[in-house]
Amino acid sequence: MRKMIAGISVVLLVACDSTGDGNETLAQANASGNAASATLENRVQQSDATPLQKEQALALMEQRHESYEKIGDAMTVISRQLKAENPGLGQVRTAAATITELAPQVPSWFPAGTGPDIGKTEARAEIWQKPEDFAAKAQAFREAATAFNTAAQGADLASIRSAHANLGKSCKGCHDLYREEE
Numbered sequence: 039m040r041k042m043i044a045g046i047s048v049v050l051l052v053a054c055d056s057t058g059d060g061n062e063t064l065a066q067a068n069a070s071g072n073a074a075s076a077t078l079e080n081r082v083q084q085s086d087a088t089p090l091q092k093e094q095a096l097a098l099m100e101q102r103h104e105s106y107e108k109i110g111d112a113m114t115v116i117s118r119q120l121k122a123e124n125p126g127l128g129q130v131r132t133a134a135a136t137i138t139e140l141a142p143q144v145p146s147w148f149p150a151g152t153g154p155d156i157g158k159t160e161a162r163a164e165i166w167q168k169p170e171d172f173a174a175k176a177q178a179f180r181e182a183a184t185a186f187n188t189a190a191q192g193a194d195l196a197s198i199r200s201a202h203a204n205l206g207k208s209c210k211g212c213h214d215l216y217r218e219e220e
């Protein structure tokens with residue numbers, strides 16, 4: 039199942055990612071040399087001709103949901119620690135690493151055909167109507183995540199807290215416009 043989902047992501051990256059990040063991911067996927075590679079190439083070729091299948095779209099939307107849950111859980115851990123008098127920096131760093139790893143993938147989670155007209159999602163249709171602005175929000179998030187990760191490597195709580203506040207703003211900056219709050 040995991041390999042299948044990875045294959046789907048690669049197809050979508052090739053089809054839809056214009057930031058250049060998708061190419062890295064594709065290169066990594068191809069370099070991994072596992073048995074799925076041949077299948078991946080077939081899928082990539084097919085994707086030029088056939089639109090995203092509904093089944094694939096729903097699988098991707100489910101994966102997107104899970105990835106955001108990971109980001110949300112990591113932020114909860116960080117917020118809890120930073121409110122404490124003696125924050126556990128080990129936990130903060132682990133959570134920062136999770137967010138930093140996922141942040142560059144965000145643009146690849148929103149190929150055309152994974153919006154509210156396809157299935158249950160909190161992603162708003164505006165994402166596909168204003169792709170450049172959405173990409174800018176994703177980029178701001180990526181930069182804030184990197185800055186937070188850097189601050190978290192140190193032990194200066196004031197810097198870590200300030201970088202955390204900026205990171206939180208980058209979540210909100212996107213959610214306010216592009217996520218349907220339930």
Ligand code: HEC
Binds near residue numbers: 137144158161176
């Ligand atoms: C570039 C836009 C963007 C950024 C930046 C962003 N999000 Fe989101 N987030 C979304 C969208 C869109 C959804 C809805 C996804 C869906 O339902 O398919 C979402 C969903 C979520 C969810 C709910 C999971 C779900 O699918 O129900 C959580 C939790 C979450 N985001 C946390 C965060 C946190 C924490 C940050 C910052 C550290 C963040 N997000 C940054 C766009 C963004």
